Every structure is written in structure tokens, then in C-alpha cells.
Amino acid sequence: MLRVGVNGYGTIGKRVADAIRAQPDMVVCGVAKRSPDYVAVGAAEESYPVYAVDGERTEEFRSIGIDLAGTVDELVDESDVMVDATPSGVGADNRSLYERHDTPALFQGGEDATVAEVSFNARVNYEEATGADYARVVSCNTTGLSRFVAPIEENYGIEKARATLIRRGGDPDQTGRGPINDAVPDPVSIPSHHGPDVQTIFPDLDIDTIGLKVPTTMMHVHAVNVTLEEAPDDVSEIRDRLRAEDRLVLIPEYAGIDGAGTLKDFALDAGRPRGDIWENCIWEESLTLEGSDLYCMQAIHQESDVVPENVDALRALSGHLSGPESRSLTNETLGIGL
Numbered sequence: 001m002l003r004v005g006v007n008g009y010g011t012i013g014k015r016v017a018d019a020i021r022a023q024p025d026m027v028v029c030g031v032a033k034r035s036p037d038y039v040a041v042g043a044a045e046e047s048y049p050v051y052a053v054d055g056e057r058t059e060e061f062r063s064i065g066i067d068l069a070g071t072v073d074e075l076v077d078e079s080d081v082m083v084d085a086t087p088s089g090v091g092a093d094n095r096s097l098y099e100r101h102d103t104p105a106l107f108q109g110g111e112d113a114t115v116a117e118v119s120f121n122a123r124v125n126y127e128e129a130t131g132a133d134y135a136r137v138v139s140c141n142t143t144g145l146s147r148f149v150a151p152i153e154e155n156y157g158i159e160k161a162r163a164t165l166i167r168r169g170g171d172p173d174q175t176g177r178g179p180i181n182d183a184v185p186d187p188v189s190i191p192s193h194h195g196p197d198v199q200t201i202f203p204d205l206d207i208d209t210i211g212l213k214v215p216t217t218m219m220h221v222h223a224v225n226v227t228l229e230e231a232p233d234d235v236s237e238i239r240d241r242l243r244a245e246d247r248l249v250l251i252p253e254y255a256g257i258d259g260a261g262t263l264k265d266f267a268l269d270a271g272r273p274r275g276d277i278w279e280n281c282i283w284e285e286s287l288t289l290e291g292s293d294l295y296c297m298q299a300i301h302q303e304s305d306v307v308p309e310n311v312d313a314l315r316a317l318s319g320h321l322s323g324p325e326s327r328s329l330t331n332e333t334l335g336i337g338l
């Protein structure tokens with residue numbers, strides 16, 4: 001049984017902890033929290049042992065009924081592997097903490113690629129992370145693009161990929177983020193940094209990306225155009241290949257799912273925890289082939305698509321299952337596939 005500690009119990013950390021708990025071969029050793037807030041209370045109510053990031057706040061935790069299990073140092077020491085889900089940049093600072101305890105760790109996509117020896121996507125390069133001490137699970141957008149690119153690249157070859165990322169302004173709990181009433185080029189320089197991040201997974205892929213931020217907390221939407229090296233005669237062949245992918249979902253026309261809002265409503269109706277959507281959601285009607293140019297639009301749930309990737313990355317580091325075995329176990333235990 002793999003004992004996993006989670007450092008940074010926020011949007012990503014709490015979801016990864018719950019996903020780990022659903023696995024038969026791993027257990028949550030504890031979660032490290034900095035602030036004694038409602039999320040900390042939630043962790044305690046879920047019976048996760050709570051460890052303090054800041055030992056001086058022990059009394060504050062106790063005053064709201066949380067008896068701390070120890071300090072983050074102790075959590076790292078007791079864990080076989082850590083998931084670092086702290087805010088961007090903090091993970092890099094934490095690497096020395098994990099090294100000090102000789103504890104392997106996963107970092108998240110907000111960190112620079114240099115934080116770990118491998119950037120990870122379960123569909124593409126599971127084997128590269130096998131037995132590594134440190135890996136970075138790439139960002140929500142990079143995960144979404146990598147899952148789409150993989151079967152296209154394998155079957156048709158890609159001459160050039162282009163993606164416009166219409167990004168949610170912030171997560172639902174990020175009350176201070178925006179824009180409130182605008183569509184903002186972000187970054188305004190073209191190409192955006194997202195393409196080079198995809199190249200940490202596909203080093204030889206020619207890809208340019210453009211980014212904007214819009215006033216929604218729901219999901220990101222990608223408008224993708226891929227020029228194929230060898231296009232099939234009909235787009236239906238591509239559609240069938242995408243449908244066969246475990247973490248891609250094609251939204252059929254009849255469903256009447258016309259945006260990220262209806263997708264989230266559907267996920268809640270389906271009883272998904274927190275309304276999470278772990279899969280890329282590709283509008284089937286948008287899949288279009290014009291000569292050798294393939295087009296589509298897909299929605300990416302930023303809060304959750306990286307969650308199954310974290311679970312698989314933990315198995316890759318520990319080296320006890322192959323990529324396909326891990327993915328299928330993760331899919332089955334989480335209920336992936338809408």
C-alpha cells in the first residue's frame with residue numbers, strides 16, 4: 001500500500017486526496033494545511049490526518065476543533081511519496097523539503113518544468129516517469145491538449161498544431177480574480193507560453209497557442225486546429241479514434257450541451273463529486289476536416305482533469321503498474337467515462 005502525503009490542500013490537493021482514497025493500492029497518510037479555514041475543517045471531517053505547515057498556528061487549529069497530527073516535516077517523513085499541490089512557485093521551494101527526507105514527490109503544472117526531471121501525462125509518457133524521484137503533472141490546459149494530440153499524432157502525424165485557449169478567469173473560490181466584464185488577451189504576446197509547455201510532453205511537436213481570459217469560473221474552452229501529415233478520407237475515422245480514447249468524451253448533438261455551463265450541470269446531475277469532469281469534452285459537431293486541416297472545440301475542467309493524472313503519476317513513480325494498467329484502474333475507481 002503506497003502511503004501518500006498531500007502538501008497544499010486546495011482546489012487540486014483536496015481532489016487528489018479524494019481520488020487517492022478511492023484507490024485500492026494507496027492511502028492518504030495525511031494532508032498539510034497552512035490555514036485553519038473551512039477547507040481544513042472539511043479535511044478533518046473527511047478523517048484525513050491534518051498536519052501543520054506552520055507549526056506556530058497549532059493553537060488556532062485546536063481552537064476550531066482540529067487536533068493536528070504533526071508538522072509537514074513529519075508528514076513528509078511518514079509518507080512514501082508526496083503530492084505537492086501548493087500554489088505556483090511554492091512547490092519549487094518545497095523540493096528541498098522532500099529531498100531532505102529522501103521522499104519522492106509530484107509537483108503540479110504551475111511550477112516550471114525544471115522543478116522535476118520529467119513532465120508527465122499518463123497517456124503519453126507514463127514510462128518516462130517510472131521509477132523517477134520527482135515528476136511534474138502538467139497543467140490543466142497542457143493535459144487537455146496532450147490527450148487530444150496523442151491519438152492524432154500517432155495515427156496521422158502532425159505538421160502543425162494551433163490552439164486558442166479561452167481560459168476561465170479564475171476558479172469558483174477565487175473571488176478576487178477576473179476579468180469581471182471583459183475578454184482579455186492573456187498573455188497578449190503570441191504565441192503564448194502554453195505551446196512550449198505542451199512541448200515538455202511532445203518535444204517534436206510544432207505548436208503555437210494563443211491565450212485569452214474571460215469572465216467565467218466554469219471551464220476552459222480550446223479552439224484547436226491541427227494540420228495533419230496524412231489526412232484520412234473522412235472525419236468519421238478520426239471521430240471513432242477519439243471516441244476510443246479513455247479520457248476523451250465526444251458530446252453528441254442530441255444532448256443539447258451547448259457550453260461549459262450545461263456541461264457542469266450535466267456533471268452535477270450525473271452525481272460527479274464537486275461536479276468534476278475529468279475528461280476532455282469535445283463537441284462532436286465541431287470535429288471538422290477541411291483538406292488536411294482538422295478543427296475542433298473542447299472544454300477542459302481546470303479543477304479536475306489533472307486529478308486522474310496525479311493518481312497515475314503516483315503509480316509511475318512507485319513503479320508497480322504499467323501505464324495501461326494504472327490508467328484503467330484509475331478510470332474504473334473514479335468512474336471516468338461519461
Ligand code: NAD
Pocket residue numbers: 007008009010011012013032033034035039053085086087088089090108109110111138139140171302303306
Ligand atoms: P489553491 O490555491 O486552490 O490551493 C493551494 C493550497 O496550498 C491552499 O490551500 C493554500 O492555502 C495552500 N498553501 C499555500 N502555501 C502553502 C505552503 N507553503 N505549504 C503548504 N500549503 C500551502 O491552488 P490550486 O489551484 O490547487 O493550484 C495548486 C497547483 O496546481 C498550482 O501549481 C497550479 O498551477 C496547479 N493547477 C491548478 C489548476 C486550477 O485550475 N486550479 C489546474 C491544474 C493545475
